[in-house]
Amino acid sequence: MHRRELLKYSILMGSLNLLNCSKAIKKEVLIIGSGKLNNKWVLSAINSTGHTLYQKKLPKRAHHISKNKNNSHGLVIARRPGNYARLFDSKTGQTIKEINAPNNHFFFGHSCFSKNNIIISCGDQTSLGKLAIYDLALNFEYFIELNNYGPHQIELINNNQIAVAVGGLQTIERKILNMEDFKSELIIVDVSINTIINRYKLANSKLSIRHLHTHNSKVIVAAQLPDRDTLFENLNTALIYELKDNQLKAIIHPNWNTFKQYIASISFDDTHLIATSPKGHTLGIWSISDNAILFDTQLSFVDVAGITQFQNTAFWSTGLGYSSSKYNDVIITSKQEIHWDNHWNTFYV
Amino acid sequence: MRNLIQFSVIFFSLFTLQVQATAITDSTKQFETKVLGHIDLMNTHTAKLMNLSCDTQKDKLVKNWKISYSHYLAISYMDLEVITKNSLNYSFSFWPDKKNLIAQKMRLLLSAADFTDAYIDNSSAPVKGYQAIEYLLFDDSQKQINCQALKAITQNMLNNITLITSQIDQFRIIKAEFLTTQREIEGASIAFNQISNHLSAIIKKVESITNDKIHEKLYFSDAWRSKQALYFHKHNVNHAIKYIQIMSVLLSKQNQKILQTQITKLNKQLTQLPNNYFDIYTQNKETLLFKHLATLKKLSKTLSNVILADLSITLGFNNSDGD
Numbered sequence: 262m263h264r265r266e267l268l269k270y271s272i273l274m275g276s277l278n279l280l281n282c283s284k285a286i287k288k289e290v291l292i293i294g295s296g297k298l299n300n301k302w303v304l305s306a307i308n309s310t311g312h313t314l315y316q317k318k319l320p321k322r323a324h325h326i327s328k329n330k331n332n333s334h335g336l337v338i339a340r341r342p343g344n345y346a347r348l349f350d351s352k353t354g355q356t357i358k359e360i361n362a363p364n365n366h367f368f369f370g371h372s373c374f375s376k377n378n379i380i381i382s383c384g385d386q387t388s389l390g391k392l393a394i395y396d397l398a399l400n401f402e403y404f405i406e407l408n409n410y411g412p413h414q415i416e417l418i419n420n421n422q423i424a425v426a427v428g429g430l431q432t433i434e435r436k437i438l439n440m441e442d443f444k445s446e447l448i449i450v451d452v453s454i455n456t457i458i459n460r461y462k463l464a465n466s467k468l469s470i471r472h473l474h475t476h477n478s479k480v481i482v483a484a485q486l487p488d489r490d491t492l493f494e495n496l497n498t499a500l501i502y503e504l505k506d507n508q509l510k511a512i513i514h515p516n517w518n519t520f521k522q523y524i525a526s527i528s529f530d531d532t533h534l535i536a537t538s539p540k541g542h543t544l545g546i547w548s549i550s551d552n553a554i555l556f557d558t559q560l561s562f563v564d565v566a567g568i569t570q571f572q573n574t575a576f577w578s579t580g581l582g583y584s585s586s587k588y589n590d591v592i593i594t595s596k597q598e599i600h601w602d603n604h605w606n607t608f609y610v
Numbered sequence: 611m612r613n614l615i616q617f618s619v620i621f622f623s624l625f626t627l628q629v630q631a632t633a634i635t636d637s638t639k640q641f642e643t644k645v646l647g648h649i650d651l652m653n654t655h656t657a658k659l660m661n662l663s664c665d666t667q668k669d670k671l672v673k674n675w676k677i678s679y680s681h682y683l684a685i686s687y688m689d690l691e692v693i694t695k696n697s698l699n700y701s702f703s704f705w706p707d708k709k710n711l712i713a714q715k716m717r718l719l720l721s722a723a724d725f726t727d728a729y730i731d732n733s734s735a736p737v738k739g740y741q742a743i744e745y746l747l748f749d750d751s752q753k754q755i756n757c758q759a760l761k762a763i764t765q766n767m768l769n770n771i772t773l774i775t776s777q778i779d780q781f782r783i784i785k786a787e788f789l790t791t792q793r794e795i796e797g798a799s800i801a802f803n804q805i806s807n808h809l810s811a812i813i814k815k816v817e818s819i820t821n822d823k824i825h826e827k828l829y830f831s832d833a834w835r836s837k838q839a840l841y842f843h844k845h846n847v848n849h850a851i852k853y854i855q856i857m858s859v860l861l862s863k864q865n866q867k868i869l870q871t872q873i874t875k876l877n878k879q880l881t882q883l884p885n886n887y888f889d890i891y892t893q894n895k896e897t898l899l900f901k902h903l904a905t906l907k908k909l910s911k912t913l914s915n916v917i918l919a920d921l922s923i924t925l926g927f928n929n930s931d932g933d
Contacts, residue, residue, distance in 0.1 A: 324933065341933060370933060413933075490708065518693075518694030518695075518699060523929065539927075540926075540929040541689060542803070559689070559691045559694060559695075560689060561785060564803075564924065564928050564929070565928075566928035567928075581796060583796075600924050601928075603928050
């Protein structure tokens with residue numbers, strides 16, 4: 262969808278669209294994210310029409326929320342370089358358990374649930390990456406060493422295999438120390454046998470893999486260009502890659518003009534792939550079958566970042582405090598007080 | 611009577627809301643008009659470049675190049691959809707030129723037997739726009755101005771400006787839906803984001819030339835061939851100030867005053883800085899340049915803080931590198 266159509270559908274915002282969308286959502290959904298509200302950091306849940314269901318205060322800024330598909334538990338985790346992780350009940354927002362990062366370690370902002378474990382991307386004082394493995398009640402069990410810097414998003418591929426986006430960037434606080442020679446990779450780990458089973462690198466060594474999504478055992482990663490001074494030489498590089506035939510294959514070249522060679526979140530299902538660029542205030546939706554762009558709009562969603570999908574509906578959030586949903590060509594936008602942080606996740610009621 | 615009071619309360623509330631709403635939209639529109647004005651002036655002075663004689667009017671060529679470029683700088687750090695949709699981001703300026711590609715590519719261009727604006731259009735970015743013209747006007751290797759090249763590059767720029775102008779209504783700087791009451795805060799947010807981008811870019815430009823190895827990194831400097839890096843920097847800062855002044859009417863009086871104090875300090879520093887970067891050293895003004903950089907950074911940070919406090923607008927909340 263392009264600008265003219267977007268305008269058309271934006272004008273349609275209102276009760277009629279709420280009605281249309283609520284018809285589309287057959288099963289009610291909870292969308293959970295974190296953000297800033299009145300100078301405080303909070304965990305917040307809304308329903309599919311943007312109505313706030315609960316808000317819970319957090320110790321510091323959070324980043325991603327992962328979910329246990331087998332129950333209503335979620336894990337909200339501190340933003341890099343963060344120190345806390347909180348297991349909570351997604352239905353109520355009530356805390357089940359809150360922990361600090363292991364001694365002399367910090368969290369990178371992402372986690373995932375496997376069948377028997379909670380896995381958190383973690384770093385030591387030199388920012389060397391590890392996976393911190395906890396049981397489902399958030400008791401620490403052990404580390405898996407990644408031997409590279411800056412692990413970021415991690416997602417479950419199947420029962421025990423985890424995909425880890427490793428940016429390769431060594432950081433102190435948020436300052437990058439190895440911009441010239443970082444080595445980014447996608448690492449596949451089998452947590453049941455505590456073993457790295459594969460490492461995959463991108464052809465373009467200037468890109469850093471930061472985000473990924475998994476669906477039906479398929480892995481798609483999103484890269485960024487951290488060194489902005491190399492932009493001109495990397496204008497035509499793809500940012501979105503699929504793990505296929507034992508290599509990372511370029512599938513999508515988001516327009517560098519609009520995406521600014523920066524992707525904050527990525528999500529896909531059987532039919533659509535969505536990526537956001539808050540730097541370009543841009544959201545893109547592509548067809549999974551042929552990677553064709555379906556919806557590309559610049560400067561329409563200010564500071565857009567968080568995305569999630571549910572029953573053929575795409576949801577996204579902005580740092581300005583807006584949430585939107587898109588079902589077919591109907592877009593509904595509503596305003597919340599919260600400044601939404603980078604990631605969203607859907608939980609079912 | 612009770613109904614009348616209720617009606618008055620509702621009417622007053624709506625009126626207050628409308629006044630506030632109109633103020634936001636008005637400022638955002640003014641911001642947009644200011645940006646459009648710079649595009650118009652780019653057009654005017656680039657057109658003048660086309661009509662001047664290369665042999666007898668070098669001073670006027672330089673003058674119009676400087677004016678046109680200074681207006682381009684007022685829009686160059688913004689995300690303008692009309693520019694990105696037409697892939698014109700590198701058609702007016704090639705910076706930073708870390709590998710001195712401009713000299714390499716211009717030498718190749720000038721060795722070609724014949725070329726037109728269409729030839730330039732199909733060429734790579736280093737031979738397009740203001741830095742390419744600067745090479746023709748100021749590079750030591752250019753004993754006399756290559757008029758054919760100058761006209762071809764200038765015509766290419768004019769073609770691109772005409773394209774921008776013809777599509778500016780289609781690709782508004784602030785989208786029409788952001789100028790409606792319902793979404794006007796998003797429009798204001800876009801304007802503040804654009805100003806913030808502008809400030810960040812000029813801070814980066816100054817940082818790139820305020821280090822110990824400046825002489826090794828000469829190409830990092832903007833307009834180093836013409837020795838006008840600080841001249842353009844002053845224009846850049848003035849553009850930022852004008853934009854801030856347009857949008858800051860939406861802020862509390864107290865925060866307007868805080869911003870104005872910092873702007874006054876910046877203006878004073880600008881008058882004390884030379885135009886030629888190398889005069890910083892001959893006039894022992896390194897300390898002043900560092901202080902100036904600190905003031906720019908402080909203004910950028912203050913702007914972020916006050917728009918969050920007064921308008922609940924966050925700048926770059928989700929775009930921190932690496933997350």
